[in-house]
Amino acid sequence: MPPLPDLFYDNPVSYDVNNNNSKLHLNDSDNADISMLAYESLPATIQKALLSQNRLVIIANNPSITIETLEQTLQPTDILVLFNDFIHADFFATHILAKTLPKLLFFRQIGDSRLHFGLPPRSNNLIAIEQMAQQATLGIFVSNISYQFPTPADDPKPNDDPISEERVLNIANDLKVIFNNAEHCRVLSEQHPVVADYPIFADIHSSAPTSGFLLYRLLLAARKSVQRLQSINNPQKRIAPLEILLLGFNDDDKTAHFWEGHNWAFERQELAAPPIGVEVIRQY
Template sequence: MSNTESNTEKPILEQSISLSENSGYISNDVSTAQSAFLTLPVVIQTALEQAKRVVLITNNPAVTTVQFEMLIQPDDILVVFNHFIHADFFASHQLASLLPKLLFFRQIGDSKLHFGLPPRSNHISVVEQMAETAPLGILTSNQPYQFPTFADDPSPNDDPITTQRILDIPLNMQKILSSPTYHSVLSERHKVVADYPYFTDIHSSAPSSGFLLYRLMLAARSYLHYIQNTKLPLEIVMIGFNDNDKNAHFWHGHNWDFERQEMSRLPTGVTIHRY
């Protein structure tokens, strides 16, 4: 697929077409699977049709670049989150720099801001480098990037300014963030997480970034499985998705018990590397 029109003109499928029992998708609703696939930036839709694996990488400080070198493969798509770890590795490593990448940036509450994008701490200079060497897609949660200023930050003291922090988006990145080919929006209430048990007493309760993208990719691969009429086209590899509290931050608005219970019984073609 080379443009937005080639994707959006696909017919909406009947809702009750059965998928493989081992596809890893959460229901037999193919229209939901199609919606998940079409939610992705066009550049990532195209990459998925050619890839063999999707590798989701959490911000787990226990994971090292040495472990990445052992795990990544030439036909991978890499998915990272917010203010992602080991940014220089993904931009400059001989193999990692050449792999397609999907960057997910989560909205901060109801504000104009997203974690990992200006005016919050960010890797914008590294993202620019990534975009020059491989296909790059950006997903923002709930709303498109709003190009906020520091004055729009409802809690600026949560993220002190440093000399490395970029406060404004450079022109070439503005073009990427304004293009449906490279940037799209993922609702935290997408149908792929319709069964998620939210905490009604916690504002902005929602799935964790990793779980949301995991479900999205399960659905997207089910759609590919259906339209390509082949064996499962994609493996999903999850790096650093621990079932303990080693990670630096576990927000109480995510239902970790629910997420860990699902991760304890993985579908065919999904593996987790814990550290």
Template sequence: MSNTEKPILKQNVSLSENSEYVFDNISIATSAFLMLPAVIQTALEQAKRVVLIANNPAVTTTQLEVLLQPDDVLVLFNHFIHADFFAGHQLASLLPKLLFFRQIGDSDLHFGLPPRSNHVSVMEQMAENAPLGILTSNQSYQFPSLADDPNPDDDPITAQRILNVPSSMQKLLSSPIYHIVLSERHEVVADYPYFNDIHSSAPSSGFLLYRLILAARAYLYHIQKTERPLEIVMIGFNDNDETAHFWHGHNWAFERQEMSRPPKGVIVHRY
């Protein structure tokens, strides 16, 4: 396990009060942008900030009301927190959203989609109110059944869970305008130190999407030639072990080291 490749982004000496960010490989930056659903590409071209929100129970809707702004694009993960807030709040419901659903090992399942715990009914509502894009890791959504779940006891059935995807969401998941497959080993994480002795070792969902958005904003900055790149806001991405999702197959030390020194234009709110 090594980390021998240079970081993807570097910060040049600024010629003005706003530091200029240069991408070492514009083809990777372009690839990152094109890995986003078309509906999210359009939203980013018009946005001022991208806000990534971790599944951290310490993040409250009151805090989100203070932090969110009308020109934001939101990024949510798996079985995301505060679903009703994002679907029904006066501001949050109108913001474009990118949802990321991670493949569960080598199975046909993704965290946050049927037959596992999910917010499918809320996703329908989200899609009615604002642009909604979906990324699934490694493979497209397979519309699996309960019989396809290799570990059904990990996520017991509840009365609230939706087991079948309604037709409106099937259309989104079947369209490249709204849904794209993202490899967990995309070039934006080519320098990631995997654990070779741990099956499915990969970057955490938050880190993978952070790197993808970081590269995508470099592409936008390159083609739009704006005064400054999109701002990236990270909410609830803590650097301690207080949350319950620190799987040992993610290299947390590597991720925390990078996030301890975020580049200019990246703001981290920890709780």
């Protein structure tokens, strides 16, 4: 399938996401090619997990999400999606249920540098991730470029994230194997076709979807292929599409930081009316 064109808008805030000539309609049956592309973009470990689990729980880095909320929300048939230097790392690595759930971790490239948020030499949860890898299915996405195993000397803005004594600066050999294995770790472009309709700000370097919206769109598209594959494997059973839960995706200025390179208006408008099977739980 040829790649979809990238779209550039001088004034993204005024872009009409209800314009039927440009919206992707990822739930429509005529987007089977995009759905399969999205599914095949995932690490193979997560592709397999999607065929056996029932729900994707995409968890924002929102500090108002409490451990009590997670305990009340998570189910044994969930797949967890976490971002960068994610919150409550110890919970996800040690909790009696959470540690058993398949996990997809996304680490975003910092501008066009060799670095990714949430990985050395920036602040990270490497110790918890090592535990996760030993206890359940683990898939990893790094955006735009493969992880370069950079050193502090490669950080163009070290003062943005000063190194503390608790910082892990080197990835253990067991995790290096995972980062170097395409079954577990893949590169995901921030210009993936599932966000080809995203109105970026052409005058802002690295303008792109938020990490959460990019993964939401990818998984929303992939679930049609998951449903088709499950139906092939279970021809006598009615297969419902995967549920998607977005936890902590705020839609107003109560969140502390909104980078101007993300088109928040576009994302909020789409998530204000999620499709069937998608639930948004906001936390403040």
